[in-house]
Amino acid sequence: MASVELSLAVQHLKKGNIIACPTETIWGLSCIASNEQSVNRIFEIKNRPHHKSLIVLVSNIKMVQQYAKDLTSLEKKHLKNDSPTTVVLDKIHNLPNSLLAEDQTLAFRIVKHPLISELIKKLGEPIVSTSANLSGESSARKFEELSPVILDRVDYTLNLPSSFTPTFKPSKIVKIIGEKVKIIRS
Numbered sequence: 665m666a667s668v669e670l671s672l673a674v675q676h677l678k679k680g681n682i683i684a685c686p687t688e689t690i691w692g693l694s695c696i697a698s699n700e701q702s703v704n705r706i707f708e709i710k711n712r713p714h715h716k717s718l719i720v721l722v723s724n725i726k727m728v729q730q731y732a733k734d735l736t737s738l739e740k741k742h743l744k745n746d747s748p749t750t751v752v753l754d755k756i757h758n759l760p761n762s763l764l765a766e767d768q769t770l771a772f773r774i775v776k777h778p779l780i781s782e783l784i785k786k787l788g789e790p791i792v793s794t795s796a797n798l799s800g801e802s803s804a805r806k807f808e809e810l811s812p813v814i815l816d817r818v819d820y821t822l823n824l825p826s827s828f829t830p831t832f833k834p835s836k837i838v839k840i841i842g843e844k845v846k847i848i849r850s
Contacts, residue, residue: 666779666824673822674786681819682706684796684810685783687721688748688776689831691804692793693818694721697731700760703792707762709817712799718763719750719771721793723784728772731758731790739840743774748835752848763792773835777828795834805832 673683680702682695693709695702697720707714722728725743729735733755735743742751750773756764764770773793775781784791795803796814804810807823815821837848 669822669824670779670783670786673783673820676820677787677791679819682709682817683820683822684814684818685780685822686777686807686826686830687780687793688828689833689835691796691807691810693796693814694791694793696787697759697763697790697792700762703760703762706792706794709814710794710797710799712794714762715766716799717765717769717771718792718794719773720759720763720790721773721775721780721784722790723781724774727784727790728753728774732756732770732772736840736843738843738845742838742840742845743772745836748773748776748831750835750837752837752839754841769839769841771837777826777830779822779824779826779828783822803834805830 676683677696680699685694693706732753750771752769752771754769756770796810797803836850839846839848
């Protein structure tokens, strides 16, 4: 069953659709990171200002290296953190400008949720993730907490049973530029 659901989610993503799915932290909205039209649609679904950047979920370091040039050992160390850690990097390429923050950085996280990691592996490329809520409202920790408005606006919802227990809190965010590390959210 999970395989069929994951395949459906991959098909939706490849069509440029938006999905709602669990992550290791909270429920998120996702699309293929390289699809600028879909990225813009996520901003519309959430009523989110475009200056508030999104994060990119990947399955491994190798995938990050396709989009962030010359990863340092410091950046790799933070990306490989056991707890959910989002790492803001510079020197981004091969992704739409609409994903980048005003300072041309982008946040990446190696996803720990096994279903979403498998989804990304099947897709073969990273996905955007942002909390599955309208801008300014509370984040959904469980499927039952998702707003009916959000559910109505997405194209597919990946709601699979899982033995994985999310943290229910947003990830730690670390910004690394050169050798300078700044904790944005702990």
